[in-house]
Amino acid sequence: MTALIETSGLTIRYGGATILDRVDLGIGRGEIVTIVGPNGSGKSTLLRSLLGGVSPSRGTIRRAPGLRIGYVPQRLVLDPTLPITVMRFLGLPTKVPSEARVAALEAAGVPGIGERQMAALSGGQFQRVMLARAILEKPDLLILDEATAGLDQIGAAAFYQRIEALRTETGCAILMVSHDLHVVMSASDRVICLNGHVCCEGTPEVVAEAPVYRALFGEGTKGTFALYRHKHDHEHDHVGGDACSHGPAEALPAADAHAGRQSEAAE
Known part of the structure; x- marks a missing residue:
């Protein structure tokens, strides 16, 4: 797989604090990769470094020549009294x-x-407009930083379905960050758990047909979300002093016939 963007030993420090420690990752063409982790785990810092907004303290970031990146931020605050239409906003x-x-609005699902x-848009519509703005870049890589924050479960599911369609x-x-360590897109090709460093990495199993899955999330998600659980076999101290465990990860429910694929642990 030829990577569109990859990091090797990426380390980022602010003052005396190490935010990211020796992070290795690569995103291939056409992949959907989701990054999960707790607050303060360095997810947004990682995205900013990939976008060129933060310089590595150590390690390297390699981008494919001519790489085009589209970006959907977690939030964008506009003055609610500002009279600006969606079309005008997309032209700035x-x-x-x-x-x-x-065409971008149609592709984002809000024609x-x-x-x-x-100012009159709902939260979901606003995020779709932000997605349309990113699509206008005709990106090779689309980066989304907690783009569904503030949306309800059904709205988030619909947004993720549109991402997969794109x-x-x-x-x-597509590289996405999720604020929830335990809930990720089943459409993802890979899931990376980050907590200052890469704790583990693997592929979530599709569990849309599992009864326990439907009981937890309801039919409205249409298989968009899957649970992701870590199995710990050892612990070590990570950056900042918290314990972080490595080990295989698996999609839930493990008892379902479709949930037999194990995720691989990665250092």
Whole structure:
């Protein structure tokens, strides 16, 4: 697999604190990779470093020549009194043909809202507009930083389904951060658990048909979410002094006939 972007021994320090310690990862073309981890685990710092906003203290970041990246932030605060339509917002800061903006809204799953005021959008619609803005970059890699924060379960599920469809339609790779350590997209090709360093990495099993899954999340998610559980076989002190365990991870429920695939541990 030829990586669009990869890190080797990526270490980032702020003052005397080590935020990321020797992180190795690679994102291949067309992959969907989800990063999970607790608050303060360095997820957003990792994304900022991949975007070029944070320089490594040690290690390297390699990007494919001409790599185009689209970015959907966790939140963007606009003045609610600012009179700006969706179409105008998508045309900033550089002029974008109206046909391209309309097509981006359709690709993001919110056609026909171009003349609505940004301040009048629901949370889900606002995030879809942010997605449309990222699509306008025609990215090889789409990066989303907790893009479903603040959305309810059904809204988040619909957003993730659109992301998966975009991968199919455009072939772009997708790197996402989730704020919830235990809930990840079943559509992900890989899940990386980060807590200052890579605790473990593996592939979540699709559990959409499992009765316990449907009982936990309901039919509305349509298989978008899966549970991800770590099995610990040893512990060590990680950056910042908290204990972090390594070991195989598996999708839940383990008893389901479809949940037999084990995730691989990675240092």
